[in-house]
Amino acid sequence: MVQLSLTRKLAILSDAAKYDASCASSGSEKRSAKATGGIGSTAPGSGICHAYAPDGRCISLLKVLLTNFCVYDCVYCVNRSSSNVERARFSVEEVAKLTLDFYKRNYIEGLFLSSGIIRSPDYTMEEMVRVAKSLREEHGFAGYIHLKIIPNAAPELLAAAGRYADRLSTNIEMPTDQGLGRFAPEKRPGEIRTAMARVSQAHEAAQPEAKARHRPDRFAPAGQSTQMIVGAEASSDAIILNRSAALYAGYRLKRVYYSAFSPIPDSSSKLPLVKPPLMREHRLYQADWLMRFYGFEVGEISDATEGGMLDLTIDPKLAWALKSRHLFPVDVNRADKAMLLRVPGLGLKAVEKILAARRHHSLRLEDVGRVCASLRAVRPFIETIDWTPGATLDAGDLKARLAPKPKQMSLF
Known part of the structure; x- marks a missing residue:
């Protein structure tokens, strides 16, 4: 050998x-x-x-x-x-x-x-x-x-x-x-x-018990x-x-x-x-994240699939929101944490910041824009003291408008 x-x-x-x-x-x-x-x-x-x-x-x-x-x-x-x-x-x-x-x-x-x-x-x-x-x-x-x-x-x-x-x-x-x-x-x-x-x-x-003197191996x-x-x-x-x-x-x-x-x-x-497609793997990780950290039940995510397959063009949270439009818009000044976490475009840190800020004053749209990564994604699904989405939420082309745009490669 x-x-x-x-x-x-x-x-x-x-x-x-x-x-x-x-x-x-x-x-x-x-x-x-x-x-x-x-x-x-x-x-x-x-x-x-x-x-x-x-x-x-x-x-x-x-x-x-x-x-x-x-x-x-x-x-x-x-x-x-x-x-x-x-x-x-x-x-x-x-x-x-x-x-x-x-x-x-x-x-x-x-x-x-x-x-x-x-x-x-x-x-x-x-x-x-x-x-x-x-x-x-x-x-x-x-x-x-x-x-x-x-x-x-x-x-x-x-x-x-x-x-x-x-x-x-x-x-x-x-x-x-x-x-x-x-x-x-x-x-x-x-x-x-x-x-x-x-x-x-x-x-x-x-795992040690709270008041136990002996720590397990x-x-x-x-x-x-x-x-x-x-x-x-x-x-x-x-x-x-x-x-x-x-x-x-x-x-x-x-x-x-x-x-x-x-x-x-x-x-x-x-x-x-x-x-x-690698995007399928990515969507599964996103769906997994929703189950582990955002309070979603697996059945809710499955119900938003087509033939059991996640939509490759949009993330699972947005897919769920588009099929659950009757639950929106969400009033960011009144909604509980669980519902805020279901708003497309609002992550864990953004929701914590919203909950902290609204203790001191009512939030406007621009306030939400300061804490989220993309106000464009959030705006159709929320209400503030100066904003309501109106007919935007029911628009038939809302998915196309919110789907990520293909990025052009640049030489510079």
């Missing part, structure tokens, strides 16, 4: 990891220790991904697989056992070495580690836990660690993963059990749900996430969002990530030849 250099392994295994989107590091706790000393040397760039926290911070992570060898033959995966790709495998020491070197050079803030399945789920999970344990206990690594859970690994390995990692993720891959059975027959939906439930229960048990303080592949099979956006809502309610997930299917080399005839 040809011995690959560490640099070549990094190139192969970072490229193989790019299909996993569930690697944002928001919600992590700070650790008191700092990594000490320095080992290893590699060029920056390969394997570094950029995720964004809810506050807008850009977070750099070393995102790699432990190995792209895999005993599973999932149709949608470039690393499936039947795929003709170059294979590589890191040792535990090599991943620790790369992570520490990148961290000390200020290239990254943490590690995202996943893996193909080698030998068995238990063996693979144990190797990943060994990486995290080595970084924490042997090297005093204080950065962020995100580990991918192997669903049918032993419960004690999941418990160990939660002790060393800030976040855990278990990908359900497909929006439906039927889709998973068709594209990944070796994976069992029940095993995936069991793993997610164990992580959820352990995370809940690790730490367990994945940034919670857990999952990923769904969009467009590999025929599930509508309504089906995807209903699945997400059930996952949030059942397992207290921090995030569901949506990854637009990307055609892979030597792919099966079961898969589409072209990837779905």
